[in-house]
Amino acid sequence: MTADVWLPMDPAEIDGLPDASAAGFAYRRWDGRxxxxxxxxxCALYVVPYMLDPAVAKRPLARMTSLHAVQTLTAGVDSIQDGLRPGPHTGVLLCNARGVHEASTAELALALTLAQLRGIPRFVEGQRNEEWHSGFYPALADRSVLIVGYGAIGAAIEDRLTPFECARVARVARHPRTTERGAVHAFTDLPALLPGADVVILSVPLTEDTRSLADAGFLGRMKDGALLVNVSRGPVVDTKALLAETGQGRLRAALDVTDPEPLPAGHPLWHSPGVLISPHVGGSTSAFLPRAKRLLAAQLTRYAAGEPLGNVVRTVA
Incomplete structure (x- = not known):
């Protein structure tokens, strides 16, 4: 008897997939449509279609009573994990796409940081209006940067910060530790670290601990003129609190994610002073597809061989 593996793309287009008949399973293609x-x-292993409405992605889970694992193609699993229930899904492994999005998301984090510091939005508007905005602008060199969320993406961001000659890079994660680059502080150290940072980059997963992490108290501890960059999830930032700070010009922000998302027309965040918004494109680049295919080939090779899967972030209990 075979078990089904649901893939969001044609298995013939994924190099290195194990032979389904030899492995004892059948590939089924479903992209959400x-x-x-x-x-x-x-279905024994469900690969969640990428950039699909979460409600649609979760819809088949209730009927997937033979699941062994769910593989997302996103770095975060918040959009799918609440569809897995104890009882019918007890013991199911939830795996993320670590290794797929780090480079693209880190690139965008640096692009947003540089764009805001160097005045790129003002220059674009100036070109549109045929206005010449010369003058002095902030540089990333000699600035202090705080990375909040030092997992694979946070480390990739620091990789790209290194050539920019920052004065200091501080790191914060759920668990403190020491790396080759220096100490990683605990979240409890944020009140002491925030006042010294010129740029604060958020790259945490969305959990109950990080929801509204950047609240009024967090933002109030940031120094005047500091820049908040969010490439994690929109609800990590309290939008109302951010609008209070950007509205008076005390803080600036560069956001690849927002709350709500997509940001509706007429929302005050669109026009708040010093806010740059990109439409959640941190991972959706030309780098995605080849890396996603390599991940799926590796995971299914392990699965076919009866080996432990990689990237396991949760087991349903």
């Missing part, structure tokens, strides 16, 4: 490719009850 149209009817299910087979009975969800026979």
């Amino acid at each position: 149209g009817d299910y490719p087979a009975d969800p009850a026979d």
